Amino acid sequence: MTYDGRRVLEDVTLQIPVPSITVIIGPNGAGKSVFLRSLIGSIKPSSGSISVLGVDPVAHPDKVKRLVSYVAQKEKFSYAVPIGVNEVVMMGLLADKSIPRIHTKSDDPKVKEALKVVDMGDQYERPFDKLSGGQQQRVLLARSIIRQPRVLILDEPFNAVDVATQNMMIEYLQRLRGKDVGIIIVTHDTNPLACLIEHIMILNKRLIDFGPPKKVLRPEVLAAVYGNNARVLDGEPCPIIVTGDIHG
């Protein structure tokens, strides 16, 4: 896979089961975000193929975009745009409508409901840029779930997020998993999700390993990717915890 003329990811062959909770880890520049964006057809593989629930995102990007919801890293949003919380969530609905994407009366209750699910029901009209980092992440999650995706992709969702929001999000992800939604998360810190992770994918410009945490999180695998900055500890009830490479 190339991006900006550079080869960023190669030799990746795997099948991520849906539903499941899959976490992707790897150092900065490992190709994690590029991998995510390739799943929605935004970046085309220079060779090989990708299939999302049986649909080729390169040949049928519109079909895939109806199956998948994607939340980019919060740092990539423009806070110069004065936009209300309700408008952000409404995006999730209106993106599927025809131009000029006029919203109808029936859309408002859906937006309110999605905000209620993420405990943001009372922030309906607040400017997005006036929210805390955690509140913003909740709103972005509401925008994703309003699209009722079969697969939810989150890029660094816990960056600059308070513990309450983190716990709320994890609880909600668990509920989505129960509704047969596939969840793919890129994160530098797997600890908050340790008990939920079904598969871990380790990338470092190529696929290092993929499988259940117990199988993948071995000291020698992590050492090959992170050097001496990461280790694996055994614990209860979730036996495996990764420390190190936690970015502030």
Added chain:
Amino acid sequence: MVDLLAPFLIRAYIAVVLSGVAASAGSVAVLRGVSYLPAEASHAALGGVSIAVFLGFVLGTEVDPFYFAVLFSAASAVLVAYAGGRLDKESLNAALGGVMAVSLSVYALLRGLVPANLKVVIDGYLVGDILLLTNKDLMQLGITVGVALFFELLFYREVMYICFDSEGAEAMGIKVKFYDYLMFFLMGLSGGLMSKIFGSLLVFALVLAPAAAARMFSAHVRTYLVNTMILTIVLGMVGLFASIYLDLPSSGMIAGLTSAAYVVSLLYFKAMKKG
């Protein structure tokens, strides 16, 4: 005593309203992180005008410079989008500088090759005069503004979504590249037609200053676009009347007012934040 209903003044009033509508492109430029684009495009218009005038001179016929001005400025904006690649700030700034350098080189070169009476036509786009607009000028401006406004309204949500979260918009199926090119085209178009009304040198003050000022007191994209239009029209009218009564150049007076509005807004909001 000046007759406020004199035809040249009525044309100027209409031009101020049209420039207000076109100034909304300045808001879009601020939202997209390319605030300088309309001003750059207006400078590129000089290259287009020079080509038109030079062609007319060589062919011995009259070539309307307006179409060359708006097309050249719109094309330069699209070229910036293309050269800017991923549209990150660094690439865009480099592309803006490069395209402006090419346009101004064309302007400087061709201006030197035409006789003095044609240099005046080119210079009319450098320092425009709103009081000298003709009915034909207004018709051309009206159509161009109408086209730009139509697309702005039609693709309002696409513009808002892409400016806010281009990756998310793309993931939801919005053709980000297409709309980005369209946005740049329309911003370039607006910059080009503003150069006809006020002159390229003052487009900065006419497009960027009201948009930057309006951003400080607008809580939503829709109100932001409307506030920019209203601010430009109100300041344009006040500046026009002031220039008439004080016998000062109209474009300069209007640009002075819009710049002052930006500075006052900035100081006010800085003071509010501290307080």
